Amino acid sequence: MKILRDIVAILLIYAVYAVITIFVYGGPETFSLESFHSDKPPVWPASMLAVSLAMMLLWYVLGEWVIRPNASAATWYAAWSAGLLVILIAATVATFVEVADDASPWLHFLGGIGTYYLASVLFSPEFAKYRIWPARLIRRW
Numbered sequence: 001m002k003i004l005r006d007i008v009a010i011l012l013i014y015a016v017y018a019v020i021t022i023f024v025y026g027g028p029e030t031f032s033l034e035s036f037h038s039d040k041p042p043v044w045p046a047s048m049l050a051v052s053l054a055m056m057l058l059w060y061v062l063g064e065w066v067i068r069p070n071a072s073a074a075t076w077y078a079a080w081s082a083g084l085l086v087i088l089i090a091a092t093v094a095t096f097v098e099v100a101d102d103a104s105p106w107l108h109f110l111g112g113i114g115t116y117y118l119a120s121v122l123f124s125p126e127f128a129k130y131r132i133w134p135a136r137l138i139r140r141w
Contacts, residue, residue, distance in 0.1 A: 003064065006123040010060065013122070014053045017115045021045045024104050044094040045107070051090040052112040055083035056119050063125030076131050080120065087112045 022031055030042055062079050091112045095105040120132045122139065130136045 002126070006060065006125075007057075009123050010053075010056055010119045013115060013119045014049065014056070017052070017111050018049055021049060021107060021111060024107050044097055048090055048094045048108050048112045052087050052116050055086050056116050059083050059116075059120060059128075060123075060125050063128040067127070069127040073131070076128050080128070080132060084113065084116065087116050 022028055025031070025042055025045055031046070059080055063076070067075060067079060088109075091108040094108045117132070121135045124132060124135065129139060
């Protein structure tokens with residue numbers, strides 16, 4: 001039950017990120033099916049959200065079922081940092097590709113990385129729930 005609660009909470013955090021992204025990029029009509037058939041579909045903001053969410057879910061899966069509970073702290077931090085690095089690379093690519101289109105680069109970086117970080121602090125897997133700072137100070141569940 002705890003795993004289901006964590007996954008739902010992670011998805012809710014990313015839903016907030018999605019809503020913010022939609023409104024920063026011009027509202028729901030920007031992400032309608034017709035806009036994806038236009039000459040400038042909003043692919044990069046959606047890709048950034050997808051990459052960040054995929055890395056968070058991968059971190060959760062690795063922490064819950066792959067990495068041993070007694071693994072060294074370096075193993076845990078390496079797995080989490082690898083996800084962060086992928087998000088950072090995706091944010092950089094999304095920003096440089098969209099820079100000519102008056103994109104919101106802060107949304108790619110703060111949104112993608114910030115959402116990953118926030119979800120990690122609040123809803124990391126059981127054996128990693130206090131690994132990411134300041135989870136030890138915040139989490140009481």
